[in-house]
Amino acid sequence: MILLKWSRAQLLQAENCTIYFDETIDFGPEIFAKMNQIRGLQDVTVSGNVHYDTASERVFADLDIEGVMIVPCSITLEDVEYDFHTKSLEVFSFDKVDDEDVHEVKGDVVELLPVVFQLILMEVPLKVVKKGLKQYPKGDGWEVVKEEDYKKSEKKDIDPRLAKLKEFKVED
Numbered sequence: 593m594i595l596l597k598w599s600r601a602q603l604l605q606a607e608n609c610t611i612y613f614d615e616t617i618d619f620g621p622e623i624f625a626k627m628n629q630i631r632g633l634q635d636v637t638v639s640g641n642v643h644y645d646t647a648s649e650r651v652f653a654d655l656d657i658e659g660v661m662i663v664p665c666s667i668t669l670e671d672v673e674y675d676f677h678t679k680s681l682e683v684f685s686f687d688k689v690d691d692e693d694v695h696e697v698k699g700d701v702v703e704l705l706p707v708v709f710q711l712i713l714m715e716v717p718l719k720v721v722k723k724g725l726k727q728y729p730k731g732d733g734w735e736v737v738k739e740e741d742y743k744k745s746e747k748k749d750i751d752p753r754l755a756k757l758k759e760f761k762v763e764d
Contacts, residue, residue: 596638596704600686603644603651603702614639617708629716631671632662638708650694651684651702657711665722667736668729672722676715682707 596615603609619633636659643652658677665672684695684702695707728736737745750758 596708598642598702600644600700600702603642604646606644609644609646610641612641617705619709623709628664630661630663630713633712634660634662634673636660636712638704642702642704649686651686651697653682653684653702653704653707655680655682655704655708655711657708659712661712661716663716663720665725666719667721667725670722672720674717674720676712678711678715680711 595617596613598611603611615638617633617636617638619636621632624631624633636657639656640654643654644650645652656677656679658675661674661676662671663674664670682695682704683693684697686697686700689696728738730736
């Protein structure tokens with residue numbers, strides 16, 4: 593069986609032109625080799641249905657996607673597991689369309705896998721911090737500090753070039 597692919601003939605043969613599915617997908621590590629924002633995917637399940645509307649020559653895919661993505665920690669760059677869940681209704685057309693929200697079917701086969709991957713990429717968080725992070729990284733002449741600590745130290749430190757201005761008194 594081809595994963596998340598159906599031909600127009602298969603859709604027409606299905607009861608009420610609707611096919612239900614519940615699949616587990618495995619994405620290989622080679623997909624993520626050139627990506628910085630995501631390092632891997634685990635336990636990805638895609639469930640839902642595809643319905644072929646013969647009058648409009650369109651296929652409606654109701655998708656429910658969930659799994660675990662491996663993303664880098666924003667502070668330490670260590671791997672962090674991040675659970676995700678998304679739902680989407682995608683529309684595919686066998687005819688040529690100008691609507692950017694409709695996916696044009698190449699040939700006679702509706703393929704969901706590329707669309708599923710794009711939906712997952714849209715769920716990648718902008719910033720993730722590893723839970724239980726107690727010590728921030730530091731090196732020779734540098735260190736990562738919390739924003740609160742930085743603001744506190746900023747208030748305490750006075751530029752030595754401006755320290756003399758504290759002695760200046762305004763007279764009426």
